[in-house]
Amino acid sequence: MADAEVKAESVGTVVVAGAANLAIAIAKLVAGLISGSAAMLSEAAHSVADTTTEVLLYLALRRGARPADTRHPFGYGKESYVWAFLAALFTFVAGAGFAITHGVTTILVHRHTGDYLASYVVLAISFAIESVSLARAVRQVRSESRRWRASPRRYLRLTADTTVKAVFLEDSAALTGLLLAGAGLGLSHLTGDELYDGIASILIGVLLLVVATILARSNISLLVGRAVSDRVHREIERELTGLPTVDRIDTLMTMLLGPEQILVAAKVDFHDDATGADIEAAADEAERRLTDRYPEIGYVFLDPTRSMPHTDGRARRTQDEDDRPVDEQAHRS
Known part of the structure; x- marks a missing residue:
């Protein structure tokens, strides 16, 4: 699937979800009053x-898709995470706080003080509309997970x-x-006891807190500069x-520079008899191979360097999150 098709599908998913939520919000408000x-x-x-949130996500898609320029040579992909983080923050403060x-x-x-019938009708209609919106999102998640050769659950956890x-x-x-809400209502x-209605409202707020926290953490990680998954790294x-x-x-x-853009940088030990022309040809071939396999790779930088000693035979990576700090390792050695 081409990048343009992926972005169009994402925009469509956001627009459908936004329109559904707006109609449902009005109906729920009337029923609640x-x-x-x-x-x-x-x-x-x-x-x-x-x-x-959908409005902010739409801005994220549009502003993050702007092409690179002289002031932003790697493009504006990371700006999409700023708007997505603001969307998560709004859900945290407005939705969860109120509930x-x-x-x-x-x-x-x-x-x-009022009649229950309107609430039951709105809940049923809202469930049907939300199911349509979720079905579209599920369809895109499955399509994208197949493209990345990952399970839908793993794709949702690691997607940019x-x-x-x-x-x-x-x-x-x-x-x-x-x-x-239906259970509480x-x-x-x-029973005639408002306790259950209040508890349902609190549980809805807690649910929103969980979703907002997951999304906020994901966007912060991407803003800081997250690497690709281990499987893609190995490939x-x-x-x-x-x-x-x-x-x-x-x-x-x-x-990950954006939802559909990856940067690759490597220190490469070439054969001792490789000429400058050989290295240039290898760099071109590397970019061709990688972009053919992963069209999202937008930048490939290779730095010819002498081999460094390793014990595991694999490329050195930056420190994992659970590794001890360098100064701590030195102190214990």
Whole structure:
């Protein structure tokens, strides 16, 4: 699938989710005001937060897709993570904050004043609409996971396309929230006790907190500069090592510059008898091989260098997150 097709599909997924959330937010708000249900009003806040999130994700896709220029030679891909992070932050503050606060207030002081029927109807319609939006997101996740030869779960965990990840998680949370709202509303209706409605509202808020935290952490990691997955790293190393004039790869580093752009940089030990022309040809061949295998690779930098001693026979990488700091290792040696 071409990059343009992937971006168009992501935009379509975001637009469908945004339109669905806007219609649902209005319906939930009306039903919440009519019924006086805390869970319904929390669900209305949930949908308003999701609608705002979709607007921010749309900005992320559009602004992150701008071409490179002299001031930003690697393009604007990372800007998409800024907008996606703001979207997660809005969900955290507006959606979760309102739902939890309103749920606590309902448990303490609120009395139900309206009819339940409107809420039940809106919940049923909302569930159907959210299911359509989620189905589109699931379809894209499966398509993209096949393209990267990964399971859908692994793709969602590692993908640099945070817009697809956000829509999938938010739609999943929306359906779960609707079930919680329906359960809380139904129990309050049967028992006449608003405790269940308030608890449902709080649980919806906690659900939003979890989703917002997952998305925020993912975007922060990408903003800092995350590498590709271990499997893709190994395949890149294998392609480079397979070049005729390459003896070994001493250091290989990668960075996700945007949802559909990868940078590859490597220190390469060429054969001692390799000429300058051989090295130039190898660099061209390396770029061709890598971009053929992964069209998302936009930059390939090879640095000819003398071999460095290693014990594992693989390319050296930067320190893993769970490795001890260098000064600590020196102190213990």
